[in-house]
Amino acid sequence: xxxxxxxxxxxxxxRRDILRMVCKAxxxxxxxxxxxxxxxxxxxxxxxxxxxxxxxxxxxxxxMFILSAGHMTPVYYSVLARAGxxxxxxxxxxxxxxxxxxxxxxxxxxxxxxxxxxxxLGQGLSAAAGLALGKKIDGEDNRVYCLCGDGESEEGQIWxxxxxxxxxxxxxxxxxxxxxxxxxxxxxELVAGEGDxxxxxxxxxxxxxxxxxxxxxxxxxxxxxxxxxKGTGKPTMILFKTEMGxxxxxxxxxxxxxxxxPKPEQLEDALKQLGETPLGxx
Numbered sequence: 007x008x009x010x011x012x013x014x015x016x017x018x019x020x021r022r023d024i025l026r027m028v029c030k031a032x033x034x035x036x037x038x039x040x041x042x043x044x045x046x047x048x049x050x051x052x053x054x055x056x057x058x059x060x061x062x063x064x065x066x067x068x069x070m071f072i073l074s075a076g077h078m079t080p081v082y083y084s085v086l087a088r089a090g091x092x093x094x095x096x097x098x099x100x101x102x103x104x105x106x107x108x109x110x111x112x113x114x115x116x117x118x119x120x121x122x123x124x125x126x127l128g129q130g131l132s133a134a135a136g137l138a139l140g141k142k143i144d145g146e147d148n149r150v151y152c153l154c155g156d157g158e159s160e161e162g163q164i165w166x167x168x169x170x171x172x173x174x175x176x177x178x179x180x181x182x183x184x185x186x187x188x189x190x191x192x193x194x195e196l197v198a199g200e201g202d203x204x205x206x207x208x209x210x211x212x213x214x215x216x217x218x219x220x221x222x223x224x225x226x227x228x229x230x231x232x233x234x235x236k237g238t239g240k241p242t243m244i245l246f247k248t249e250m251g252x253x254x255x256x257x258x259x260x261x262x263x264x265x266x267x268p269k270p271e272q273l274e275d276a277l278k279q280l281g282e283t284p285l286g287x288x
Contacts, residue, residue, distance in 0.1 A: 013052065015285065034109065038184055053229040063113070071151045074130020076125025083097060088285070128161030130152055135167045135179060179242070217247070
């Protein structure tokens with residue numbers, strides 16, 4: 007288990023990776039990646055039963071993670087690399103022709119840590135529910151985790167997966183929402199008005215936990231509470247309250263950085279704000 011201080015250091019480095027990756031590629035999605043950094047850092051370094059050395063795509067004997075909001079690969083790839091799934095130096099190939107690090111998770115080139123291609127928004131939770139059911143059928147005691155986005159939660163398939171998970175009593179499924187209130191076109195409430203997500207998930211029959219997505223004490227407590235749902239017959243949704251572009255003042259709290267890349271001088275400013283870590287850049 008990592009201390010909160012250690013997790014904070016890793017999260018700073020992951021945010022540095024995110025910005026350097028998208029700027030090198032001149033494309034990518036930094037906003038949601040930075041808002042979900044602390045969530046995935048805690049998940050991979052403190053919470054999930056996973057081992058890069060023995061990882062296999064069938065997920066046998068390990069917990070599994072599906073990135074439903076598939077455009078947020080910068081944070082996903084950085085966390086995987088920093089956790090030891092592939093060389094950190096490979097982050098420099100993000101979105102390049104022939105790279106294993108495609109703009110959305112791909113299984114085509116066999117990148118370790120990727121269980122499922124994703125990015126057609128709404129489909130990831132369905133895949134996670136299917137994997138969780140498979141583990142139940144096989145008698146496995148492992149969990150399946152899935153990270154969804156705010157705007158993605160407007161997709162009908164998310165709600166179909168929600169019904170499926172309740173019907174099959176998938177208490178080994180822990181879903182998370184990067185609840186930053188923003189999507190590509192602006193504030194979520196001005197686009198589709200998704201309303202009270204907590205009440206909606208509870209109405210479907212899910213256990214719902216609301217937590218602060220930039221506080222490791224709150225994040226880890228939420229995960230522990232979610233794990234305690236095993237045996238209840240109910241899937242769990244953790245709504246992590248986050249901030250789009252968290253960590254850099256000119257990126258924070260706005261949808262404008264959903265899929266935009268900082269200019270060189272902005273990158274320099276952002277990296278200064280974040281500060282350096284002993285982990286080092288790729």
